[in-house]
Amino acid sequence: MLVMDVNGTPAFRCSATLLAPKVVLTAGHCAGEPGEFSGMRIFTESDVQDGNNNYPFPGPNTIEAAEWHAHPLFTESAFFLHDVGVVLLTKAFKLPADQYGKLPSHDQLDALKPSSSTTFTAVGYGLQQINPVKIQAEKIRMFAEPHLIQIDGGIVGDFSLLLSNNASTGGTCFGDSGGPNFVGSSNVIGGVTSFGLNGTCGGTGGVFRLDRQNVLDFVGQYLR
CATH class of the missing domain: 2.40.10.10 (Trypsin-like serine proteases)
Structure with missing residues (x-):
């Protein structure tokens, strides 16, 4: 943290x-x-x-x-x-x-296709639950296994990804910002947790890509 x-x-x-x-x-x-x-x-x-x-x-x-x-x-x-x-x-x-995070290669993520089988391992200290009546915020490192929703187009352009956020795959929320999203089960960091699209961390989560040359x-x- x-x-x-x-x-x-x-x-x-x-x-x-x-x-x-x-x-x-x-x-x-x-x-x-x-x-x-x-x-x-x-x-x-x-x-x-x-x-x-x-x-x-x-x-x-x-x-x-x-x-x-x-x-x-x-x-x-x-x-x-x-x-x-x-x-x-x-x-x-x-x-x-072998426990340090590793940077991806140049444009490595371009080969990925949106699919429930294209998974990442998201790790962080963010909220575990948020809704109008309850906020659960244990300060314990946790992980989820979201899948790829969008890449190279739409609102993510060529600089971000959208990953799933739901009860099945898990996802990211406030406090997870900056945490790694490892490609599959590897130690290669595809991107860092960046943004959400709503105040309850539901639906999808935005990840800033690390594989661009700059x-x-x-x-x-x-x-x-």
């Missing part, structure tokens, strides 16, 4: 993925425009709300960010067009090599 501070006070949360011991991938709106956030930290435990995590403040299972950057063309007013960001940590968090160049510069 990624927690962002405004004027020194925790204000928002997102999800994120370690690409390397000190490099974290998230959404552009989680990194924000310059000066939007005063600080941020990651929580390294999968169950943030229990134990000694001290959520949302710094604690024994947090690492502070040294710096953070959204895509250079990112703006809050049209966030969905360039919705990718990178957070650099003050100290390393080491995992086995995105790979932006993220890749922090992995060299």
Whole structure:
């Protein structure tokens, strides 16, 4: 989990993925425009709300960010067009090599076709349920297996995907922003959770693609 501070006070949360011991991938709106956030930290435990995590403040299972950057063309007013960001940590968090997220190859997702069999694994710390009478918001990392609804056209253009959001496949909601959508059951991140089309997180969820060259160049510069 990624927690962002405004004027020194925790204000928002997102999800994120370690690409390397000190490099974290998230959404552009989680990194924000310059000066939007005063600080941020990651929580390294999968169950943030229990134990000694001290959520949302710094604690024994947090690492502070040294710096953070959204895509250079990112703006809050049209966030969905360039919705990718990178957070650099003050100290390393080491995992086995095969547990880090991996970037896709250039235009890799173009080969995918909308189908119930074209699945992703979406991971995040977002709301589990939202409706007019109930909000369920356990701060525990969870996953879903949505399928591809739309690619390369319609409202997603060539920069996003629409994935299913329903009780059968699961999906994403507020707080999942910036979290990974792995291609199938691999560790290749097809995109980061970006937007929803309604206030109850139903129907479909928008994912910002990572396989476009400008995105790979932006993220890749922090992995060299």
